[in-house]
Amino acid sequence: MILELSTTQAADLIKERCGFSYYAAKLLTEYFEEKESLEGTPVEFDPATINEWAEYDSLHEAISDLIGPPEEIEEEWEENAHLYQDDMKTYLQEWSCYPVLEGGGIVVVYSER
Numbered sequence: 001m002i003l004e005l006s007t008t009q010a011a012d013l014i015k016e017r018c019g020f021s022y023y024a025a026k027l028l029t030e031y032f033e034e035k036e037s038l039e040g041t042p043v044e045f046d047p048a049t050i051n052e053w054a055e056y057d058s059l060h061e062a063i064s065d066l067i068g069p070p071e072e073i074e075e076e077w078e079e080n081a082h083l084y085q086d087d088m089k090t091y092l093q094e095w096s097c098y099p100v101l102e103g104g105g106i107v108v109v110y111s112e113r
Contacts, residue, residue, distance in 0.1 A: 023104030
């Protein structure tokens with residue numbers, strides 16, 4: 001038996017069962033809905049798989065935790081952080097092999113490698 005969830009229901013379930021903020025849960029829900037639409041197959045709610053994603057307060061925090069301090073990755077990070085946001089997002093996305101989800105002031109990254 002398959003139970004279809006609305007975006008709000010799925011986000012609430014992810015928030016409740018996986019400990020994400022509502023904004024992160026909504027970003028993940030929208031990502032999974034887009035994936036369903038593109039692939040034509042339903043995505044099953046699996047807390048273990050969802051917990052392979054991590055929520056961060058900023059791109060800088062995600063990069064520091066997952067890859068290492070940006071200062072070591074890009075020598076001039078501190079002086080020019082505003083210039084590297086897009087490049088570092090792309091770098092992090094390529095590193096994780098998944099999209100970097102941003103919205104509501106948070107960043108969600110697939111972190112199991």
